[in-house]
Amino acid sequence: MKSRATLSCALAIAAAVAVVVWLFLFRAAPRVSGPLRHEVYVWQRAWTQPVRNAVLQHATNFSALVVLKAEVSWENKKPQATRVSPDYAALAGMVGQDNSPGGKAGLPVGPDPRPRVPTVGLALRIGPFAVPFITNDATALLLIELAASLVAEARTNHFELGELQIDFDCAESKLDGYRAWVTAIQRRVAPLPVTITALPSWLDARAFKRLAAIATNYVLQVHSLARPAGPHGSFTLCDPRAARWAVERAGRIGVPFRVALPTYGYVMAFDRSGHFLGLSAEGPRPNWPAGAQLREVGSDPLAMAALVQGWTTRRPKAMRGVIWYRLPVTTDSLNWRWPTLGAIVASHPLGEKLRCVPHRVESGLVEIDLVNEGELDTTSRLAVEVRWTNARLVAGDAVGGFDLADSGVSGVRFETKSNSIRLRAGDSARLGWLRFDRDCDVQCEIKKS
Numbered sequence: 001m002k003s004r005a006t007l008s009c010a011l012a013i014a015a016a017v018a019v020v021v022w023l024f025l026f027r028a029a030p031r032v033s034g035p036l037r038h039e040v041y042v043w044q045r046a047w048t049q050p051v052r053n054a055v056l057q058h059a060t061n062f063s064a065l066v067v068l069k070a071e072v073s074w075e076n077k078k079p080q081a082t083r084v085s086p087d088y089a090a091l092a093g094m095v096g097q098d099n100s101p102g103g104k105a106g107l108p109v110g111p112d113p114r115p116r117v118p119t120v121g122l123a124l125r126i127g128p129f130a131v132p133f134i135t136n137d138a139t140a141l142l143l144i145e146l147a148a149s150l151v152a153e154a155r156t157n158h159f160e161l162g163e164l165q166i167d168f169d170c171a172e173s174k175l176d177g178y179r180a181w182v183t184a185i186q187r188r189v190a191p192l193p194v195t196i197t198a199l200p201s202w203l204d205a206r207a208f209k210r211l212a213a214i215a216t217n218y219v220l221q222v223h224s225l226a227r228p229a230g231p232h233g234s235f236t237l238c239d240p241r242a243a244r245w246a247v248e249r250a251g252r253i254g255v256p257f258r259v260a261l262p263t264y265g266y267v268m269a270f271d272r273s274g275h276f277l278g279l280s281a282e283g284p285r286p287n288w289p290a291g292a293q294l295r296e297v298g299s300d301p302l303a304m305a306a307l308v309q310g311w312t313t314r315r316p317k318a319m320r321g322v323i324w325y326r327l328p329v330t331t332d333s334l335n336w337r338w339p340t341l342g343a344i345v346a347s348h349p350l351g352e353k354l355r356c357v358p359h360r361v362e363s364g365l366v367e368i369d370l371v372n373e374g375e376l377d378t379t380s381r382l383a384v385e386v387r388w389t390n391a392r393l394v395a396g397d398a399v400g401g402f403d404l405a406d407s408g409v410s411g412v413r414f415e416t417k418s419n420s421i422r423l424r425a426g427d428s429a430r431l432g433w434l435r436f437d438r439d440c441d442v443q444c445e446i447k448k449s
Helices: 002-026 049-061 088-095 138-156 172-189 206-215 240-253 301-313 338-345
Strands: 038-042 064-075 078-083 119-126 163-168 194-198 218-221 257-262 265-270 276-280 293-298 319-325 354-362 365-372 382-388 393-398 402-406 411-416 428-436 442-448
Touching: 038 049, 049 088, 049 338, 064 138, 078 138, 119 138, 138 163, 138 172, 163 172, 172 194, 172 206, 194 206, 218 240, 240 257, 240 301, 240 319, 257 301, 301 319, 301 338, 354 382, 354 428, 354 442, 365 382, 365 442, 382 428, 393 402, 393 411, 402 428, 411 428
Parallel strands: 038 064, 038 319, 064 119, 119 163, 163 194, 194 218, 218 257, 257 319
Antiparallel strands: 064 078, 265 276, 265 293, 354 365, 365 428, 382 411, 382 442, 393 428, 402 411
């Protein structure tokens, strides 16, 4: 009887402990609702004219920009720093700062006292680091001075910053060492806030809670690349369910955070046997070997829009907004076009909207264009039927990924070839041309195959 009573008591205590643990680990974080703050990264290493145009045209749709300023890679365990030269004049023009030598940085110019974009931050990206963390060795001192010099350069250009962001995928076992780095950098650039990026795998680590506490805020990166088993394996750049779960866990920590959401894609390469060769996400694509199988994967706009809508309705109080990776630039083939991201930021619905447009080039000559006026890329097989009256077709041809087929004496049909075409949101494509013996009225109708 005594042993049974002892067992019952032990079970009761274990159950009580389990309840306490459950309440601690899975307690609901304080909730808020309402519009989200949207920020965006400018991650290009070269500030070409298309990058400047994107900043000037679209950056004022966001609460803040974070601009890549330097990257640190490692060669023989020694740091190699590569600096990026952002166009401070373009940034100053965007936010309404007076960039003249006698001006007051950070203050609006002109009669409107409200700055169009409140803040611009700089990002310091640090590659994987495999040696022990020592706070006063040559490596740490280089990183601290590099961070300070980035901030000083902005101030020399009469530009007031909102934050310095450190993007470092630290090993979970090294988070306490990383905390020492962050503390030293904070002291060096004070009073400028220092933000860190964080991985979902860090959230349950005690060392991360110590790191987050001294950082005072962080960016939670819920997108990642998990290498697929082969060229046809399943792949998700950002799993919405995992993203929601990570945000809930972060919310229980209580330290303010933003969530980084992807707009970009990857091209992955596999050899003839299906073995992974590498990937490309930015810049020119590598020269893959002959016979390589290429697969492009990207972020799903509808899934990302659903995440934003859900967090707008209800989210942890500690979640302060989202930051998009990265600002659309017309030359960035692996990123969303502006109509897609702009619609999500403005809380507008996403959809496809194709229009066929005939252009009269000269008497009797008509060119046919397909225009994507929607917010989503189109990747369908298409057919466009073209009809006319009071004229005879003399000649015609298709271009790009289309074929031309007869459709009677007063009509033709442009069809996609064996593969579907991809027409990016906001882009247009030439289908072909038609020459008639006289000017005539031309009508087009789009049909999906």
